[in-house]
Amino acid sequence: MQSVRAYSIYPRGRFAYRAPRRLRLTLFMAKVAINLSTGSLQQEEIIVGIDLGTTNSLVAYIHPDGRQPVAINDQGRGSIVPSVVHFPADGEAPIVGNEAKPYLLTNPENTIYSVKRLLGKNYGDLGGHAAQYGYKIIDDNSEGMVKIRVGDRFYSPIDLSAEILKELRARAEHALKTPVNRAVITVPAYFNDSQRQATRDAGRLAGLDVLRIVNEPTAAALAYGIGLSPDEEKTVAVYDLGGGTFDVSILRIQQGIFEVLSTNGDTYLGGDDMDRLLVEHWTGQLGLASQLGGNIPLQQELRLLAEQAKKHLSQHDDFQDELTGGSALRISKAEFNALIQPLVDRTITSCRQALTDAQLSTADLDAVLLVGGSTRVPLVYESVSTFFGQQANNSLNPDEVVALGAAIQADILAGNRRDVLLLDVTPLTLGIETMGGLMDPIIGRNSKIPTKAGRQYTTSVDGQVNLKISVYQGERDLVRENRKLAEFDLRGIPAMPAGLPKVDVNFILNADGILKVEAIELRSNTRQAVEIKPQNGLTDEQVEQMLMDSLVHAKEDVAARMIIETRTMAEQLIYQVERFVDKNSQYLTEEEIHETAAQVQNLKDVLAANGDKDAIMRTVDTLEELTSPFAERVMNISIKQAMQGKRIE
Structure with missing residues (x-):
């Protein structure tokens, strides 16, 4: 019983499920x-x-x-x-x-x-x-x-x-x-x-x-209160900066339907990081680095005083206090703003990317809503209002x-x-690994959820009875650049010639953003499903890097995908031609068998030499031109034999 990867040789189209209006x-x-x-x-x-x-x-x-x-x-x-x-x-x-x-x-x-x-x-x-x-x-x-x-x-x-x-x-x-x-x-x-x-x-x-x-x-x-009136139509940005996380979402609200157009953010950025920068500032200023190691009470005292200072500076220009032992702590609002400016800038970068993903400009927004205790910091409010070109709403x-x-x-x-329906989005593309280590996207980044989408695949080897399906998350064309979420086997596929089984792989993403993957072989109704519950998540740096890499490496990713797809096609052609000649040699001349073997070897040599896409395609075309005439001849013979003794009414 062999278990091989699912190869998308004959993708048979996409389908999608839209949530009902109610x-x-x-x-x-x-x-x-x-x-x-x-x-x-x-x-x-x-x-x-x-x-x-x-x-x-x-x-x-x-x-x-x-x-x-x-x-x-x-x-x-x-x-x-x-x-x-x-x-x-x-x-x-x-x-x-x-x-x-x-x-x-x-x-x-x-x-x-x-x-x-x-x-x-x-x-x-x-x-x-x-x-x-x-x-x-x-x-x-x-x-x-x-x-x-x-x-x-x-x-x-x-x-x-x-x-x-x-x-x-x-x-x-x-x-x-x-x-x-x-x-x-x-x-x-x-x-x-x-x-x-x-x-x-x-x-x-x-x-x-x-x-x-x-x-x-x-x-x-x-x-x-936005969207509670069925007649209201608005596009808003929600800027949410809490203690430990930040995200920004662009929402369109129309006739009671909440549609998230895009989202961006950082799961490791918030008010805690402002406190940390302030602790580091005081530690360096007072020369406390040598005392902090292993001194957990001192660490906590500094952290709590930093949190107190952050809140105080939202209303005052200066803060001063002292540690247990008498060390004086001071910070001005200007100094604090300088410390946290890089953090605030990171949030604005996320806002810019969210607008780009939603294909909108700041002028398209009806409101900017502030959420999270860290938005009380004046620099945050001022920076957000300046970027979006309007006063941010912090009335709640x-x-x-x-x-x-x-x-x-x-x-x-x-x-x-x-009369209210919420439609959220998934922040990263979800797909499976196909032949050559390629990522085949099934649910794209920023797709509305809940949703269901899938593609149809087939086998690449005669008699194949198992398919190994590997699920990935990310934006790159090669799975090795993305994150693996899960892997499972579809077992018990009836043994059939390569390309004959029809396997639907469906992704069902529910309203909570939890993914279920199911695979069904349609001829036998063999099926297997798995709910994706990975043991660990992505760091904020990984998420940011995945999105950035998808842009920076877009050109080389496309080139890599094209060469892999071309090599996959060539390898499949070699397999099919060798199998055809082996099964039908009695209908071929010695010259045809010899020339075909030579051309197959030529294609193998080009692949072994890591030839470029064009070189592989030229060799593939030559092999197809060589084999097409006798392949057609053998097909006609097979049809003639099948029709012997039968009448066409």
């Missing part, structure tokens, strides 16, 4: 209850919207009286829940949120923060960033998701995110006096398949049925806006807003 919702048996918090009649179970953030998280819901989204403020502790998890030394249950934050200074090795940055990533993805965390991230030399060591126990980012989600769920249940089992959770638009799946898994661990993973920019647009609380939008999306899924 989503059909599953109907549940109605439950009648009284919400003890509001005193109103509650017709169905509440679905909450959750913003699981790098620095802060929060949960919101639609208030049954005013039908407006409200961030839940449980027991007056504020709506914002710091995304911090502390594990007590006595083995008691973890402490999450406001109560956990003080332990960043007093017990930093057992206190986890910024875990969202680790979702779907292995140790290699972190590069030099692993040392910047105040807790122990394990390098186990594997491609699996990173592990965090706390005492003698190990936790994955999914485990830790689940603890934050449990706290949000508990606060919602306490404030609303009703069980909360279903949720919509937001993620950065640039989160890849692995990171989205990890977020969904964290929700499940927290006891939540995650109905939808929604892109944060889409949620933000909903919160700003940037910390709450995503959760409010998630609550509106939850309301849509509950069937209460039937």
